[in-house]
Amino acid sequence: MEKIAIIGGTGLSALPELQLTEEKQIDTPYGAPSAKLQLGELNGKQLVFLPRHGNPHLIPPHSINYRANIWALREFGVDKIVAVNAVGGIGDEMDAGHIAIPDQIIDYTYGREHTFSDSADVELEHVDFTNPYDEVLRQALVDAATALELPFSKRACYGATQGPRLESAAEIQRMLRDGCDLVGMTGMPEAALARELDLPYAVISMVVNRAAGLSEGIITMEEIERVMETGMLQVLLLLGQFLQD
Numbered sequence: 001m002e003k004i005a006i007i008g009g010t011g012l013s014a015l016p017e018l019q020l021t022e023e024k025q026i027d028t029p030y031g032a033p034s035a036k037l038q039l040g041e042l043n044g045k046q047l048v049f050l051p052r053h054g055n056p057h058l059i060p061p062h063s064i065n066y067r068a069n070i071w072a073l074r075e076f077g078v079d080k081i082v083a084v085n086a087v088g089g090i091g092d093e094m095d096a097g098h099i100a101i102p103d104q105i106i107d108y109t110y111g112r113e114h115t116f117s118d119s120a121d122v123e124l125e126h127v128d129f130t131n132p133y134d135e136v137l138r139q140a141l142v143d144a145a146t147a148l149e150l151p152f153s154k155r156a157c158y159g160a161t162q163g164p165r166l167e168s169a170a171e172i173q174r175m176l177r178d179g180c181d182l183v184g185m186t187g188m189p190e191a192a193l194a195r196e197l198d199l200p201y202a203v204i205s206m207v208v209n210r211a212a213g214l215s216e217g218i219i220t221m222e223e224i225e226r227v228m229e230t231g232m233l234q235v236l237l238l239l240g241q242f243l244q245d
């Protein structure tokens, strides 16, 4: 049976409906992943859940061991990865509560361990990243969101920033000029690492706030948490539908 991995982000540190059968600690040449892998079944599919920020510890975006996470999932034999992340909205339709299935990435992160290609045991390869997300998997998520009649965007450009601070208004204006629709802190290097290991990877982004300078006032954690609570219920619905298909 196909094994599907779900990487949960902020607001999704567990899959409530997952019938947990086992938790597995996996070590990798790059260190330990963010948490034990949670194995189980949902809607008749074999699932592996990994909370990106740890369980229960909250590892900040720039300190996540992305290499260990992706390596552990590969080691465990997953066939594909669906990742979830909370993001700020830049594009006009990207209001709080909106879901997007991104199709492009711009990477503004720095200083992260971002490749497997620099270690002795992995041959250097310049992987193609023209379309950073797996189109078949992306389309399956689009189909699931369409079936549920969710208000969502079929395409979006995800801008990955370093964090943990939020952006300045000028940084968001630059990202807007660059063509970013979304801003988040965990989309990279995760996507590129999955590509290096040839693992189909796609993302569900939940907009939890308008990005800096695009709404009145400053961004507060209270606002983000309020949107996240209901937003993640929609993400769970979407995942359930995707797994049923």
Ligand code: HPA
Binding pocket: 086, 087, 088, 089, 161, 166, 167, 183, 184, 185, 208, 209, 210, 211, 212, 219
């Ligand atoms: N910027 C970066 N990351 C985020 C944001 C944001 O506004 N909201 C949620 N994650």
